[in-house]
Structure formats: structure tokens, C-alpha cells
């Protein structure tokens with residue numbers, strides 16, 4: 002049996018728990034309208050006004066003028082997330098976190114010790130409530146897809162079990178938008194075929210699906226039957242490492258953008274080095290003032306954790322983006338994915354000597370920052386361009 006445990010309005014609930022004066026008020030965790038931030042999480046009180054995550058704060062004050070804005074405390078949430086994970090680990094080591102506030106658990110091997118899937122789900126839900134004073138919704142099902150759909154059905158404090166022999170009964174009435182991979186566009190296509198529910202989707206012959214959806218047809222055909230063979234993969238290695246920042250004022254100058262890109266890349270490199278991880282694919286993200294967001298990525302021939310190497314790739318990508326478009330930039334981000342722990346294959350485009358010197362610079366900079374904090378070392382070119390920035394959380398975090 003698979004469990005999907007999803008904290009309800011996580012960041013907002015933590016703030017309400019820690020500051021009871023906020024209870025009953027529409028609380029918005031995220032950037033302020035003055036700083037052009039976005040909503041990271043909204044309390045249920047705020048959701049009644051239509052506030053949801055990723056909404057610009059400026060819109061929040063129009064639809065909910067009495068909203069109380071709270072600055073996010075990411076480190077605090079991460080610490081609580083760890084407490085939640087520790088509760089999971091009492092029941093199984095097969096825990097696959099999807100984000101700070103949700104995870105899949107495979108409890109198949111734990112049932113002799115702790116009872117069946119639903120019994121374990123109940124124990125976890127009540128441990129989170131008792132020990133952490135927080136509310137979680139739980140889905141219990143034979144696979145990941147069904148468990149995730151189930152946990153979302155009865156929020157907050159939901160508890161939905163999908164028994165092995167009740168999959169069709171469970172899925173039939175649900176809207177097709179519940180199917181993983183069905184966004185607004187695909188939902189529209191389905192509706193044009195007269196398909197609104199998953200039960201109706203199951204009635205469609207595979208040939209029709211193939212005609213309309215091409216390669217995705219099998220995916221939809223399987224999910225409509227509640228078939229999903231994805232395993233719960235306990236990942237202690239993150240799938241990607243990234244940093245991004247939102248500027249108080251749009252940034253125009255190429256020099257300043259490059260300086261920021263270097264700063265962000267260095268933070269990413271530092272995290273890789275601290276965890277002994279190497280990355281192969283570099284991605285940059287650029288968001289303009291109208292919220293249009295583009296990403297560009299590049300895969301290195303060899304994995305690396307050296308700031309200089311990552312930075313050269315990121316710099317190339319930024320220059321490509323700037324050639325296409327010179328508009329002011331609101332947000333800039335860098336990420337590294339395709340991660341491994343394999344150091345052997347690390348070679349660089351430089352000669353061995355240059356590489357050693359780049360590694361020494363990284364090691365020295367990391368050491369100073371470990372001792373004196375993050376602001377102690379700023380690479381020369383990012384120092385030249387002091388740019389005010391705000392650490393807005395990413396929408397949906």
C-alpha cells in the first residue's frame with residue numbers, strides 16, 4: 002500500500018500555529034505588494050476570498066484588502082518538514098518527498114508491525130496533529146497516482162482510502178483534470194469528445210485516444226484504469242539544486258545580470274560541493290516584468306561541481322537569452338540537475354592546472370563562508386554590481 006501525505010496550507014498553518022493572534026484572519030505567506038511578491042501559501046480563511054498560491058500580492062490586496070501578509074521563514078518550514086519526515090521514518094524507510102510538505106510512503110513492508118495501510122495512515126495523521134499541532138491530509142491506495150488523488154479529495158484533514166477492489170468506483174465520478182498530465186488544454190480536448198469524468202475517459206477506445214493524443218494515449222488509458230507502476234523511490238539526493246532571486250527593480254544591464262548570475266551559480270556550486278554532488282545539466286530561468294518566464298539549459302560533457310565550469314555554461318545561456326530579448330528582468334535563477342555522486346568522471350574544459358586553481362578558489366571561498374557567513378565572500382564581479390534583491394520564495398513552494 003502507498004500513502005500520500007500532504008500538509009494542509011503548510012506554511013500558513015505553521016504561521017497560525019506559531020502565532021495564534023493570526024487565527025481566523027486571512028493570512029498570506031509570501032512577498033508583500035510593495036515588493037511585488039507572490040503568494041507562497043494562503044490560509045483557508047484567505048482562500049475563501051479566492052487567494053491562491055503564485056498569485057501576485059498586488060492582486061491579493063484587491064480581492065482581499067484585509068489580508069495579513071507574513072514573510073516566509075523557509076528555514077523554519079524546512080526544520081518542521083524534517084520533523085514530519087521523522088514521523089514517517091517510524092513506519093517505513095521508503096519515503097519519497099515531493100516537496101517540504103508532501104511525500105509518498107510505501108508501507109507494504111510495515112503492515113505486519115503497524116497494521117494495514119489505513120491504520121498506518123491514521124497513526125501518522127494523528128502523530129502529526131498531536132506532536133506538531135499541524136493538519137495533514139492522507140491518501141491510502143494501491144499506487145502513487147491513486148494515493149495522490151485521494152489525499153487531495155477531502156482537504157483539509159482528509160483521509161481517503163482507495164481499496165484494491167474499489168478503484169473503478171473511486172475513479173468513475175472524478176473530473177478528468179484529476180488525471181496526472183491533464184492540464185486545461187487537454188481537458189478542453191477531452192470535453193470536445195464529450196468526456197468530463199474519468200469514468201467516461203475509460204469508455205474511450207484506445208484508437209480514439211491515440212488519434213487525439215498521440216504518444217500520450219497510453220498514459221491516459223492506464224491512469225483511467227488506476228494503473229500506475231511507479232515505485233516509491235526514497236531519494237536522499239535531491240533531483241536538482243537551484244537558486245533564484247527576484248529583483249526589487251527590473252534589471253536591464255547585461256553586466257549586472259551576469260554579476261548576479263555568477264553569485265547565484267556560486268551558491269549552487271557551493272551546495273553541490275557541500276553534499277559531494279556533481280551536476281551535468283545547467284539551466285537558467287529568466288522572468289520578465291510581464292511574468293513571461295523562459296528557461297534555457299545546456300548539458301556538459303562531464304559532470305561538475307566547480308563554480309567556474311557551471312558559470313561558463315550559465316553565462317553562455319544568459320548571453321543567448323539576451324541576444325533574443327533585451328527586456329528588463331524581474332527574476333533570475335540558476336539550477337543544476339542530472340546529479341550524481343560520481344567524482345571520477347569530472348574533467349573540465351580547462352587544463353588540469355587551471356582546474357586545480359578553480360577548485361582551490363572554490364575551497365577557499367567555501368571555507369570562509371562556512372566560518373563567517375554567506376556575505377563574507379562575494380566574487381569580485383558580483384561585488385561591482387551591488388543590486389538590491391529580495392529573496393522571494395518560488396510560487397508553489
Ligand SMILES: [Mg+2]
Pocket residue numbers: 007008009010011102103
Ligand atoms: Mg500541501
